[in-house]
Amino acid sequence: MSTHEPTRTNDARTHEVADPILEIRDAEVVFEMDRGVSRVLDNVSIDIERGEVLGIVGESGSGKSMLASAMLDAVVDPGILSGEITFHPPDGEPVDVLAQDQEGIRELRWEDISMVFQGAMSSFNPTMKVGGHFEETLKAHEYDVEAGMERARELLADLYLEPDRVLDSFAHELSGGMQQRALIALSLVLEPDVLVMDEPTAALDLLMQRSILALLEELKAKYDLTLVFITHDLPLIAELADRLAVMYAFELVEVADSDSILSRAVHPYTRSLLNATPNLDAPLSEMRPIEGSAPDPVNVPEGCSYHPRCPLADEECVSQDPGFRPTHTEDHLAACFHWEEASEAIPFNIEREVNDE
């Protein structure tokens, strides 16, 4: 396990967008452990377009949270992040995120790229009022506190909260949904361009998940945001996202427009993932779990990492990494040798409605 070469080369497989706000190239996160090197993000490259909503989908332990952290150079110690991450501000020079010094990265985080974590309750200091979090953030970034608090109130009101009551409360006095909305407001108080959300709805009930997604859409339009939304719930995010990126075993396996993914996903994993999701229209007997389990980050299978669980896998998949390739269209990328056979081999258990086309 000691030698690991990047299994895919950079340029051929990255879908480049016209006006990227974030360019991620060969992002890799490794943890040195006693039993070997744990590679929890394996040479991921993707562009994020200004103003889009990108959904990153994958099962637990597929590396999606690592990708989110990588965008803010916020991988927890002792993880080592390498690769290249470039932020393109609306005006001004591109910023090399990983080359920033401490002060540079401190300014980049929250001011340009902000983040909402899962578990809002644990994101607030339990002994400090919610308002205190807003004030200290404004002070730490040398923003005008009065104007900032005015903006905070507006944000809270936009999220259908009563600003004064929420600011004067401790986190434990708010309900889960209120905390999550307050946290979203906190992440936007410095007017960032990009908001990375790591499973922001995971701990909420279905109704609250829906309403938060609806609110995000409003916020995005009002504040000109680019949203990166990380979730394991593919159908949930498909409505909000413009584009979806599916992760498996610490790599991206399929990237395409949401509709394209929903209607004609070509990677066997994506198709199985869609079939494994409960749906009101499909009888329970039609649901298909994906056999097997996600690979160990210390010991990812050779070749296509999905081959042990893939019904289409052959010798080529075992020995060679498929690499990203265009499929139906130039914009629908998937890492699979057998993408043309996938839709027949793994039929969808329901027909999904697609808005356009």
Next chain:
Amino acid sequence: MNWFIKRIGQGLFTVFAVATLTFVLVRTMPGSPSQRLASQIREQQPNMSTQEINAMVAQRIGVDPDRPLHEAYIEYMVNLAQGNLGESINYQEPVFDIIARALPWTAFVMTISLLFVFVMGLGLGAVMAYREGSRFDVGSSLIAIFLSSVPYYVAAVILIYVLAIELSAFPLSGRYPSDVEPGFTLAFVGGALYHAVLPAASFVITSWGGFALGMRGNSIQVLGQDYIRVAKLRGLTDRRIALRYVGRNAVLPMWTSFLITIGFMFGSSIILEEIFSYRGIGYYMFDSIDNRDYPVMMGTFLVITICVIVAVLIADMTYGKIDPRVEAGGDNEAY
């Protein structure tokens, strides 16, 4: 508000129970203190009649051995309520005066000790947590464990031997230099501090370790919380995170052990002040046991109990102030 009244009521009841217990002890202890006192007086003044002796005993300790138990009990409690703790047999003056003179000195040493224990324990504990696993952390943990296992009176004897006897760096006993007039002068306050160093050090050396280890554990736990990570990403300064986030949240559970320590220190003052001949309340209690000075014994016992109760009461009432999640009574709404 109801909660406060209830809590104070509980405190008052405890005081009442302790007073009753003191009374019962005095009345039922083998060789009865009042009998002993009566016989002492009889020896000194053989001409006195039994009634006169009983009257004197009653005056001294607030207990008349010939009166029915319930009457005596009521009178004792009434005296107590008026602040009358009886009169010392040994010093021939009201117990209240003796305690009023001694208590500030005990409080003085205790305050200094607690201050140092808390600052040293919490400070070192937090630093240990920040450097978890480092040589400093391992070394400090070992020292902390070792020192917390040393009894404070052993530390006191060693300190006296090394610093007072061998090196003559600190006074062996007493509360302030004998050649200085008590008053708010630099010489007096300085001298008092100088004399308090060794007693306080015995407490501090043997008590900081527990606080440091507790604080270390709490801080490590807090450092792993999500809100620390979020705070770092929000760009807060390390100083603010250390104080407002890690410190504040790690200290909360220490508040309880802090109070238990106050009670423990009052208890240990009995032996410690005897070792240092430091005339605080513990010294007089020990002294009263030695001299069978029952009124002083009862009084000091009662006062020490009341101090502990008050300390716990204060802690209980302030906990809601320092931890918003524990509302004392609770006026804040939850939404």
